[in-house]
Amino acid sequence: MRFDAKKDAESSLRFAYKKEKNTLIVSLSGSMDSLTAPEFTLAIDEKLSDGEDSFIVNLNDLEHLSSAGLRNILLVLKKIVSLGKKMFFVSSNEDVNRIFKTAGVYNSLLKVYESEDVVFNLPQ
Amino acid sequence: MYDKAGDFPGQQAPMEQPQQPQRKHSPGEMVEAEPSDGYYELSLASKIDNIPVIIAFIVEAAGFFRLDKHSLFDVRVSVEEACTNIINYSYEDSEEGNIDILIEKGKCDFVVLIRNYGKPFDPDTVDTPDMSSPLEDRKIGGLGIYFMKQFMDKVSYEYKDGVGTLTMVKKYSTVKDSPNGI
Numbered sequence: 001m002r003f004d005a006k007k008d009a010e011s012s013l014r015f016a017y018k019k020e021k022n023t024l025i026v027s028l029s030g031s032m033d034s035l036t037a038p039e040f041t042l043a044i045d046e047k048l049s050d051g052e053d054s055f056i057v058n059l060n061d062l063e064h065l066s067s068a069g070l071r072n073i074l075l076v077l078k079k080i081v082s083l084g085k086k087m088f089f090v091s092s093n094e095d096v097n098r099i100f101k102t103a104g105v106y107n108s109l110l111k112v113y114e115s116e117d118v119v120f121n122l123p124q
Numbered sequence: 125m126y127d128k129a130g131d132f133p134g135q136q137a138p139m140e141q142p143q144q145p146q147r148k149h150s151p152g153e154m155v156e157a158e159p160s161d162g163y164y165e166l167s168l169a170s171k172i173d174n175i176p177v178i179i180a181f182i183v184e185a186a187g188f189f190r191l192d193k194h195s196l197f198d199v200r201v202s203v204e205e206a207c208t209n210i211i212n213y214s215y216e217d218s219e220e221g222n223i224d225i226l227i228e229k230g231k232c233d234f235v236v237l238i239r240n241y242g243k244p245f246d247p248d249t250v251d252t253p254d255m256s257s258p259l260e261d262r263k264i265g266g267l268g269i270y271f272m273k274q275f276m277d278k279v280s281y282e283y284k285d286g287v288g289t290l291t292m293v294k295k296y297s298t299v300k301d302s303p304n305g306i
Contacts, residue, residue, distance in 0.1 A: 012176065034208040035175040064179060064197070066204045067268040095197040102274050103267060 013039050017047075021120055023054040023086075029061035032069030040069075044076050048085070055080070056116055059091040065099050074109065088119045163228040164188070170211045170221040170240065178207050181225065182236075189229040192297050198275035199234060199294050205268035206238050206290050213265065214242030214288065230293075233277070238290045244283040247272065247290070 013036035016027040080087040100106035164185040186196040215221035224239040253266040278293040
């Protein structure tokens with residue numbers, strides 16, 4: 001029953017990408033913590049320079065989100081808005097949504113949609 | 125939401141007072157942790173690179189002590205916030221200090237003790253962040269402390285003889301044994 005710190009330290013932030021209806025769906029899983037959160041910023045920066053201008057960020061499989069992660073999410077969103085691009089956040093993950101609610105940003109600073117379909121069916 | 129701690133028999137002393145950490149290792153050296161005498165202990169260097177190790181350690185201990193999924197999320201976030209604060213503030217990103225984490229299961233609660241030997245930092249001295257203010261105007265760290273206080277049932281801090289000890293308590297969910305409990 002030993003805790004093998006080195007083996008278990010593999011936990012990280014993982015990205016999966018899917019293009020649908022001219023929108024890049026970025027699905028996050030793993031841990032968005034003070035070490036890994038900047039990777040989200042870097043990943044989106046890279047996709048912006050690839051010319052992507054519409055994003056859906058799916059947080060359903062995120063296992064961990066701390067204030068450092070939230071800060072990065074809000075900074076990325078701010079940048080996207082300032083560039084005139086679009087980013088929608090999808091989460092039915094109640095733990096993640098609790099972070100947003102506790103921070104007071106849920107559906108105010110950060111609008112959270114139930115699913116990708118809801119986003120695609122938004123009135124233009 | 126919860127009864128007062130004093131309502132639980134045996135809660136006056138939720139855990140044995142841990143011994144001062146024994147320094148069998150040099151500061152910063154990673155030490156494998158194992159549950160012995162009913163508690164988990166991890167000692168590691170104060171650096172952000174170790175955050176995944178800390179999170180993996182919490183997950184391991186929570187599994188062993190059967191903490192439910194949502195409580196685990198809360199504890200994991202709170203411990204990360206505490207450790208990030210120690211790394212950034214107490215040791216000023218010097219990566220030269222040590223963080224010791226001890227986890228014990230009380231009768232009805234999951235108890236996390238986090239020790240550091242850097243600058244004292246009392247979470248009670250941090251104001252609740254103004255959520256309506258622009259992000260860049262907010263102090264880094266304020267939101268993390270707020271999360272700790274919101275997500276744990278009890279957060280207390282003691283600084284003595286150069287050792288800062290943060291104690292965080294999460295009570296076991298009262299619905300966890302019900303047939304439909306989560």
